[in-house]
Every structure is written in C-alpha cells, then in structure tokens.
Amino acid sequence: MADKPEPDGIVLTEAQKKSRRQRSIAIALALGVLVVLFFAVTMVKGPAVLVRPM
Amino acid sequence: MSVLDQNAIDINPRISEAEVGDYIALLKPRVMSLVIFTALVGMAMAPGHFHWVLAITSLLCIAVGAGASGALNMALEGDIDSKMSRTANRPIPRGRITRPEAMAFGLTLSFFSVMTLGILVNWIAGGLLAFTIFFYVVIYTMGLKRWTAQNIVIGGAAGALPPVVAWAAVTGKVDVEPLLLFAIIFFWTPPHFWALALFRSDDYARAGIPMLPNVAGPDATRLQILLYTIVLIAVAAAPWALGYFDAIYGVVSLILGAGMLVLAINVYIRRERSQSLRATRKLFAFSILYLFALFATLLAEVVFRALAPMVWGA
Numbered sequence: 507m508a509d510k511p512e513p514d515g516i517v518l519t520e521a522q523k524k525s526r527r528q529r530s531i532a533i534a535l536a537l538g539v540l541v542v543l544f545f546a547v548t549m550v551k552g553p554a555v556l557v558r559p560m
Numbered sequence: 561m562s563v564l565d566q567n568a569i570d571i572n573p574r575i576s577e578a579e580v581g582d583y584i585a586l587l588k589p590r591v592m593s594l595v596i597f598t599a600l601v602g603m604a605m606a607p608g609h610f611h612w613v614l615a616i617t618s619l620l621c622i623a624v625g626a627g628a629s630g631a632l633n634m635a636l637e638g639d640i641d642s643k644m645s646r647t648a649n650r651p652i653p654r655g656r657i658t659r660p661e662a663m664a665f666g667l668t669l670s671f672f673s674v675m676t677l678g679i680l681v682n683w684i685a686g687g688l689l690a691f692t693i694f695f696y697v698v699i700y701t702m703g704l705k706r707w708t709a710q711n712i713v714i715g716g717a718a719g720a721l722p723p724v725v726a727w728a729a730v731t732g733k734v735d736v737e738p739l740l741l742f743a744i745i746f747f748w749t750p751p752h753f754w755a756l757a758l759f760r761s762d763d764y765a766r767a768g769i770p771m772l773p774n775v776a777g778p779d780a781t782r783l784q785i786l787l788y789t790i791v792l793i794a795v796a797a798a799p800w801a802l803g804y805f806d807a808i809y810g811v812v813s814l815i816l817g818a819g820m821l822v823l824a825i826n827v828y829i830r831r832e833r834s835q836s837l838r839a840t841r842k843l844f845a846f847s848i849l850y851l852f853a854l855f856a857t858l859l860a861e862v863v864f865r866a867l868a869p870m871v872w873g874a
Contacts, residue, residue: 522575532580543617547680550613
C-alpha cells in the first residue's frame, strides 16, 4: 500500500497558523477602523470634505 | 544539482509566530498613553469648535504615529536592547519579531497615521506628526542616542511635540500656548531620563550608550538634574504667570514643582550607593506622576471653564 503523499511546500505548525490568523484578524480590524474613520469624517465635514486648501 | 536548486534546499524560511500582543508591545503602549494624554490636553486647550469625530481621528493618528516611532526605534535598536535588562524582554531581543518586520510595521503605521491626519484633519498637523516621527527616529535614535550625552535633552523635543500636533489639528496653526506645553515636557525629560540613567548606568554602559552618568559621571548628572528641575519649575508655572491659566493651576504647579525639587535635592545629596539608588528611583517614579498631575490640572481647568457657563449661566 502506498504511503500518504507528503504535501508540497511549507507546512505551517499549529502555532504558526494560530498566530497568522490572529494577525490577519488584526489587520482586517485596522482596515475596518480606517474605512469607518474616512466615512465618519466625510459625513461630518459634508461638502467641505472636497475643499482641500494646502 | 544546479546552484539554484542547492540554494532552494539551503533556504530555511522563518515563519513568524509573532502574536498581536508582540506587535502591540512594539508600539510602546505606556509611552503611547502619555502621548495620548498630553495631546488630549493640547487639543482641549485649543480655541474653537472641534467635532468629536475629528478629535478622535486626530488622537488616534497621533497615538499610532507615536507607536510607529516606538516600533522603528525598536527595529533600529535591536542590538542594544538585547544587552540591557530593561529592554531585553522586548519582542525583537526575544526573537518574536525580526528587525525587518518591525521596520515594515513602523513604516506602514507612520505612513498611514501621517496621511490620515493630513487628509482628514489638516496638513499642518499631518506635517508636524511626520516631523515628530522623523525627529524621534532619524535625529534621536539614529543620530543623537549613540553619539552624544545630550541625546535625551535634544531628543526630548520629539516627546514634547504631541500637544503641538493636537493644537494644530484644531486650529491649523501653532501658537504660544502649545509651545508652553512643549517647553514643560522638554524640560521635564532630562531629570526624568537622567534619574533612570543613574540607576540603570550599568545597563547603558553594557550597551555602549553615552548617557550622561556614563560620560560625565554620576555627580555631574546629579547637578544637571537639579538645574533642569529648577528650570522645569519656572517653565511649568509659565502658563499661569503669562495669564493663560488661573491661580489654581499656578499653585498646583508650584506644589508639584516643590515635590520634584525636594526629590532632586535628595538625589544631589545622597551619593552612597544604596541611598542614591533609592533617591533616583523615587525621583523617576515621581516625575511620571508630576507630568501627569500637571497636565491633568490643565485639563481640569479647561473643562471647568467650558462647563462653568452652563452650570452658573454665562
């Protein structure tokens, strides 16, 4: 009977998978906060958001 | 086997096991909390209406910018952090995060914090935040820290800028009031850090950092601490003396200043090792309380001024 084939490439350990998932969630949350921030400030400033004096 | 294949076998990629907590540690959360607080005071003091959404956005950007500076500082100082007991537990010396990872993290946060503050609030504040990060990372960390015993005196400017950035976020300019807050933090930095450098002088010597106690000696440092404390007391009373704040702030600043002065004199007098150690630790701990209490008093007076007309009528 043939052995189960070894998976190609790098196989992550459970700890590596867990930490990667944690970091992905953190990045997603940070991007979510950024989106909410830009939306909220656009709502607050109204049409003035388009006025961009340097 | 080709050279390429050989290399492919030799490469052993490092897969990160760093957790979110490790990245949060890179942001120096305790320093960040003081930055947020001093920025909040600068923002509260600024005249004019400022929408709370913009206030939160500004504080968040300033906090992230400060954290980014901390991450870049750790990326650049991984070699010396591992030699000092105070910093040996940071994520890079512990091997949780590599220096390139910390560098990428810090640069990304720097970019987003500056751009977000500039786009959403104003570019004066965004520019000042960029300058703060640049000053802390390039001028202080890459230049002054390993080069001169005056490192923390000049480098203290970076830690003193957050209230100025916050004021600029509200008003779009820089005035005398935030510069007074800047001066308070600027003159507070040397007694605070030299107290730490006195009881950690072995650490700094091992890492090869030219802190004042290692270069000029402990006695010269004690004298400098005392002199800077006297200047600090005068500068801290300036918001009251110049008429920006009431006598309550003036009295509180002088009482707190008296506490700093007593402890600085104590550091100056006590030169026997164990007594000196205790005296410097006391000054270091009190200096944190001093700055917090001083800024809390400023904040309390601003809040009181804002609420008084509502409670008693204009």
